[in-house]
Amino acid sequence: MHASRELSAPSAPAPWQRTALGANLLAADGGLGVTIFEEMTNLAVQTGAINLGQGFPDEDGPQEILDAARDAIAAGANQYAPGKGIPQLRAAVAAHQERFYGLTPDPDTEVLITTGATEAIAASLLAFTGPGDEVLTLEPFYDSYGAVIGLSGATHVTAPLLAPDFMPDLAALEAAFSERTRVVLLNNPHNPTGAVFPREVLQKVVALAQKHDVLIITDEVYEHLTFGVRHIPVASLPGAAERTITISSAGKTFSLTGWKIGWLTGPAELVAAARTVKQFLTYSSGTPFQPAIAAGLGLPDSFYQGIAASLEQKRDILSEGLRAAGFGVYAPQGTYFVNVDTAPLGITDSVDLARRLPGLVGVAAIPVPVFCHPEGAERTRSLLRFAFCKKADVLEEAAGRLAALGSRL
Structure with missing residues (x-):
């Protein structure tokens, strides 16, 4: 593998354009796109899908x-x-x-x-x-x-x-x-x-x-x-x-x-x-x-141990549904994201699948290539990221929906 260097814009871009280009939001014609998070959230709203794209919890923190x-x-x-x-x-x-x-x-x-x-x-x-x-x-x-x-x-x-x-x-x-x-x-x-x-x-x-x-x-x-x-x-x-x-x-x-x-x-x-x-x-x-x-x-150690243990259980709930769907699942050691490979399903374009997934099974995810430069996007083109920082019953419902993916494709 080789290090990759960012492609230069054809002419000197304005600061906002450099910002958009750095975040993969600038189209070839210079137009400004929306973030993949916004796109997937909109799709989730339109289809009533469970949004496992953007990484934010659906429960508040400690009452104290x-x-x-x-x-x-x-x-x-x-x-x-x-x-x-x-x-x-x-x-x-x-x-x-x-x-x-x-x-x-x-x-x-x-x-x-x-x-x-x-x-x-x-x-x-x-x-x-x-x-x-x-x-x-x-x-x-x-x-x-x-x-x-x-x-x-x-x-x-x-x-x-x-x-x-x-x-x-x-x-x-x-x-x-x-x-x-x-x-x-x-x-x-x-x-x-x-x-x-x-x-x-x-x-x-x-x-x-x-x-x-x-x-x-x-x-x-x-x-x-x-x-x-x-x-x-x-x-x-x-x-x-x-x-x-x-x-x-x-x-x-x-x-x-x-x-x-x-x-x-x-x-x-x-x-x-x-x-x-x-x-x-x-x-x-x-x-x-x-x-x-x-x-x-200043909360006690039991709090910090508890949040990790709870998330690990949620990771396992979602991962079971992802495996049942036929994805190759990469078990994470940290964060609240799990990545899967779509290739075992015969799908190599995760961006396309991410756009279809809310309509197919009612679950939204984020394609990993959007987090890459062009060479890296090609290397990760079959990877999808799902967030599991949600309530257990939401993840169980998502896992059940995902398990039906093979029959919907």
Whole structure:
């Protein structure tokens, strides 16, 4: 496998066009398309399908966190929060990093609260990359990575993740680094594949970053959603801390995606640079939600163990239906997504099947090729991603519908 480099637009595009092109939203004629998430959601609404495309839970998070937000609103926490986040939440993030990973960021200078992980990623990339730089990600990649890389003016370089376990091709990973590489952006646990990278893979990333003097930005929003394997923060590895910005958020852990409370941690000088950009994106957000998330981060270990165990059961419910449908199922080690291969059904175009699936069996999914550049899209053209962060009875209904797919094709 070879690293792939993004195709250049035929003429100098405007920043919004670079953003759209990076997210695979710009048509050949320059027209703007809609995200695959919007398209699949619309199809689900039109057909009454169960939407297992976009990854958001259909249940609220812990009651004590919801109550804490209500209490904060009632107490008057309704104006701007400090730009770097309220002290209570910054302290809670620092305590979380120490509690789970032995990391000890200074809550005053090495923690920044953001409007979700998405803003943390954007602020970090825009702080450190620009025209002439390269940003390396694994492929498939979360679509906002390509969008922000495009907005920055940097070039998006990828290295492939290979089925069935979606581990990186280490030779291709090494070949993807160059003298222009400025940032390696790593997502672990990985969306959309569900892979959780072991220590040896992460150490290889760190070694290559050291060799090329590259900044590591690591998106770890699914850190507590792993199944039978342990999440290892990149910043905890030897040689990584001084060059790593670690990003996470409350949305996935607490099933509160609409609150958009995220954070980043890292060396003070890196955090200060990201904060400089962040303050001109949103300045601050979610004032009453911040103390509520601080309370959530202090929940006992039983909570964190319970959310992973519950999701593992949901993964298995959906996977059983997917196997009954005739798909090749790749069991994820983390996140709340399961990928399947459509080839055993004699179907090699997952984009086409995704558009037909709501009408065929009343279930919506996302084709994996949309998370790739053209070469990667060809490599993953028979893969579909399903989300299992739904109520068990919804997943049981979806599994039953999917089991009938073979007779509907």
